[in-house]
Amino acid sequence: MKKRINLFSQRIDNQTATKFILYGIRATYGVLLFGVVALVVVTMLYVYFSRSVTELEKTKSTYNRYILANTIFNKEIQRFLQKYTLLNGYLKNDVKGFQYYLNVLSIIQPLDVADNLESFTIDTSRKVTFSLAVPEYKRGLEIISFFEQESVLEKFDALSLESFNISPNSTTYQLSFTGVLKELE
Numbered sequence: 001m002k003k004r005i006n007l008f009s010q011r012i013d014n015q016t017a018t019k020f021i022l023y024g025i026r027a028t029y030g031v032l033l034f035g036v037v038a039l040v041v042v043t044m045l046y047v048y049f050s051r052s053v054t055e056l057e058k059t060k061s062t063y064n065r066y067i068l069a070n071t072i073f074n075k076e077i078q079r080f081l082q083k084y085t086l087l088n089g090y091l092k093n094d095v096k097g098f099q100y101y102l103n104v105l106s107i108i109q110p111l112d113v114a115d116n117l118e119s120f121t122i123d124t125s126r127k128v129t130f131s132l133a134v135p136e137y138k139r140g141l142e143i144i145s146f147f148e149q150e151s152v153l154e155k156f157d158a159l160s161l162e163s164f165n166i167s168p169n170s171t172t173y174q175l176s177f178t179g180v181l182k183e184l185e
Contacts, residue, residue: 001083006125012093035119036164042160044153046053057130065066077113093124095122095123095124095126096184097122099184100122100128100181100184101120101183102120102125103155103184104117104120104128104130104181107152107155108132108146110146110180111142111143111146113132113134113139113143116132116134117130117131117132117135118131118132118174119131122181125180126157126180126181126182126183127178127179127180128177128178128179128180129162129176129177129178130176130177131174131176132175132177133172133175133176134171134172134173134175135162135171135172135173136171136173138166139173140173140175143163143175144161147159147161147177154182155181155182156179156181156182157178157179157180157181157182158180159177159178159179160177160178161175161177162176162177163175163176184185
């Protein structure tokens with residue numbers, strides 16, 4: 001009986017070991033390659049985000065400097081906006097008081113007592129109250145008869161003499177009228 005040595009079987013065992021070693025080397029290279037690629041990607045992301053953060057911090061500091069430099073200006077703008085809002089509110093509720101005041105002055109101009117107009121008030125419904133002061137009783141009666149004329153009464157929707165008084169420590173007579181002015185055109 002002949003004993004034979006199978007040289008190929010040893011070779012197969014060696015090939016299997018080499019095959020596993022090659023798989024291990026390839027896996028190691030793959031892991032190293034993946035690690036290097038991952039490290040490069042993470043580094044690039046870090047650089048990108050750090051630049052973005054730096055730019056945002058520069059923008060923030062610029063805005064903060066601008067805000068600090070313009071604080072007084074901003075307060076003035078806020079004050080202006082507040083006054084603008086108040087003015088708009090006033091204009092919405094305005095009854096054109098000055099124009100009606102001039103209208104009353106033009107009505108009493110023929111009497112030559114415009115300087116004696118002591119008070120004048122008007123509300124949103126054009127209800128007017130005004131007072132005239134005259135030094136003589138006779139002059140007061142002339143004013144009353146003037147306001148009874150048709151040409152004067154047509155400038156009012158309603159007009160009445162509220163009071164005809166004398167001031168306590170003087171000889172000044174005060175005539176107070178209330179009425180509703182016609183709407184200005």
